[in-house]
Structures are given as C-alpha cells and as structure tokens.
Amino acid sequence: MKPFAYVKAATPDEAVRACAARPGARYLAGGTNLVDLMKLGVESPEVLIDVSGLRLDGVDELPDGSLTIGATARNSEVAAHPLVRGRYPALSQALLSGASGQLRNAATTAGNLLQRTRCTYFQDTAKPCNKRLPGSGCPAIDGAHRELAVLGHSVHCVATHPSDMAVALAALDATVLLHGPDGERTVPVTDFHRLPGDRPERDTVIRPDELITAVRVPPAPEGSVSRYRKARERASYAFALVSAAVVLDVRNGVVHHAALAFGQLAHRPWRARAAEEVLLGAPAHPDTFTRAVDTELAAARPLRDNGFKVTLARNLAVGLLAELAAENA
Numbered sequence: 001m002k003p004f005a006y007v008k009a010a011t012p013d014e015a016v017r018a019c020a021a022r023p024g025a026r027y028l029a030g031g032t033n034l035v036d037l038m039k040l041g042v043e044s045p046e047v048l049i050d051v052s053g054l055r056l057d058g059v060d061e062l063p064d065g066s067l068t069i070g071a072t073a074r075n076s077e078v079a080a081h082p083l084v085r086g087r088y089p090a091l092s093q094a095l096l097s098g099a100s101g102q103l104r105n106a107a108t109t110a111g112n113l114l115q116r117t118r119c120t121y122f123q124d125t126a127k128p129c130n131k132r133l134p135g136s137g138c139p140a141i142d143g144a145h146r147e148l149a150v151l152g153h154s155v156h157c158v159a160t161h162p163s164d165m166a167v168a169l170a171a172l173d174a175t176v177l178l179h180g181p182d183g184e185r186t187v188p189v190t191d192f193h194r195l196p197g198d199r200p201e202r203d204t205v206i207r208p209d210e211l212i213t214a215v216r217v218p219p220a221p222e223g224s225v226s227r228y229r230k231a232r233e234r235a236s237y238a239f240a241l242v243s244a245a246v247v248l249d250v251r252n253g254v255v256h257h258a259a260l261a262f263g264q265l266a267h268r269p270w271r272a273r274a275a276e277e278v279l280l281g282a283p284a285h286p287d288t289f290t291r292a293v294d295t296e297l298a299a300a301r302p303l304r305d306n307g308f309k310v311t312l313a314r315n316l317a318v319g320l321l322a323e324l325a326a327e328n329a
C-alpha cells in the first residue's frame, strides 16, 4: 500500500474543507471497500479524511413521517432500527442480506452507496479496465462477465453496482443528501448512480469533494407492503446475482401503488418504470405481474454468458409481486 496522510474531521464543513484543500484526498468511513482497494493498488489516495466522527450516525423521524438515515450510521444498526424494520422491511432485509455480520458492523450508509463494482478486471491492476484506467479497454465484454450487466451497459463498460441497500432505497424513492464546497443539494437515489456510457470511470453524479451527509426515505405509501429478495450462489455472505425490491399496495384486487427495482442487472440500481406503468391500475393477478416484468426486461441485452440473469430476474420479481399481492389483498 502506498503511504498516505490521515486526517480526522470533526464536522461536515471541516471534512469538505480538508478534502478540497488536498488533491487526491478521499473520505474514509468503515474502510471495508476503500482500504481493500488501496491494498490491491486500485485506489491510492494521498490523504484519507476520516468521517466516522462526524456525528452523522442517527436514524431520525421528521415531522412529515420521513426518515433520515445518517451517512455514517452502520449498516447493522440501520437494519435493526425499529422504524426501519417496521416501516421499510425491504430496506432492513436488503441490509441484512449484504456482506457478513462483522462487515455490516463496520460498513456505513454512504460507504455502501459508494462502494465500487466487483468486476474482477477492475480489481486486478495487471488487466486493462476503462473504469479503473479510462481508455484502456474492457476485457469483461468478451471475457468473464457472467455476473455483469444485462441492462443499460455500453461498449465501454458492462459492470454492475453491487449494493443491496441501494436497490431497496431506489424502490422506496429515497434521496441522497450532499454537502459540498458549493452548499447542499439532494439527488434521488435512482439518479445518483450513472449508467456507464463513455465515462464508466464515474460511478455516480457526486461532485468533487462532496460529502454524503444522509439518506432520506419518504413515508412508505399508506397500506403498502415491501420486500427485498436476493438470489446468490451460496447462503452465507455473497454478492447478489440478481436482486429485487418491491413496494406494493393492492386495493379491491387492483394495483394501487407499485415500485420495483432490480439489483445487479445494471451499472446502477434499476428502477423498473416500464413494469410499474403496466402494474398501476391493473388487476393484481399473476398474468399482470408477468406482463409487467417482461415489458421491463424486453430492454435486456445479455452478453454471451449472462442471459440466465434475465430469467432469474423475471422469476424473482414475478414471485415477489405475487407473494406481496396475496398478503396485501
């Protein structure tokens, strides 16, 4: 690992100033992704600005019923929080399905959103990779891409975003709160991660030196139920092959509200807007669910070895919708 300087920030302003003052500075939260990548030589920051002491670790309810989850709140604490478990089961389930207990005790909200792809070429500095070294090529397209994207990819990158939590947040219409040199702003989680296009080195729309301070989740639609499901290759900790989060409200046999997001199909959590259009106002019937999910997945462009992910996503989402509809009828 290359030598680096270390600064512990006491306030968000101090963190942003410290980051802006030192080219090559990076924020450090739980370190479970960043430090791993530093050991591999993929990341080599000059300075680490430790944000774990910023007191951004609360989970708070606002007067309008929305929830603010602090950037440095640990994944395990958020998953166990009574308001999260009670109102947003999909979020709690997504967090609990991620990594291992020890990792969830260290990993934070912001770090989880900003974790980098698990594409093996990205992690191997002996190989070309447009995300790690722009312009060097994408060996995954013709190489090992079994776990990579089937939607929204480009000739420059076919990586997926690995976060489970982000998928549930996308279905729940959460927003990311950012604090930067130019002030504060919010970005919907669905717009926070980018599709690769011709700039795959940029995972998100975050600006230089911007600090995530929190994630805000609006009140769950009244009467709705939600669930997260993850298909993976082993029962103990493993990244998803495909995952799905569903928020559903059925009234008198008709879909009154539906939100569906997929994980590990694309460079970002994939909010299934085309499927939702089919679902809204339609009978809550397995035929509707299949038609809706097929409409969404018609845009899939699988690579040589990952067509199975389209079938897996279809079965996962149709099954989840049917389960929730039966419970919510």
Ligand SMILES: Cc1cc2nc3c(=O)[nH]c(=O)nc-3n(C[C@H](O)[C@H](O)[C@H](O)COP(=O)(O)OP(=O)(O)OC[C@H]3O[C@@H](n4cnc5c(N)ncnc54)[C@H](O)[C@@H]3O)c2cc1C
Residues within 6 Å of the ligand: 026, 027, 028, 029, 030, 031, 032, 033, 034, 035, 036, 051, 071, 072, 097, 098, 099, 100, 103, 106, 107, 108, 109, 110, 111, 112, 113, 114, 115, 162, 163, 164, 165, 210, 211, 212, 213, 237, 238, 239, 240
């Ligand atoms: C073995 C293993 C298995 C895993 N399995 C899963 C899994 O199944 N599902 C899953 O979702 N994840 C999984 N993970 C990933 C894990 O969830 C992430 O490593 C973790 O969430 C990152 O959080 P962190 O706080 O440690 O971030 P860090 O490693 O500290 O930081 C990650 C990135 O976020 C930036 N950052 C951190 N905080 C802020 C902030 N407030 N503002 C701006 N930038 C910030 C850092 O600069 C860095 O770029 C796994 C990890 C490992 C090692």
Ligand code: SF4
Residues within 6 Å of the ligand: 117, 119, 120, 121, 122, 128, 129, 130, 131, 132, 137, 138, 139, 140, 141, 148, 156, 157, 158, 159, 200
């Ligand atoms: S898919 Fe993206 S991350 Fe993987 S090798 Fe290609 S450019 Fe790199």
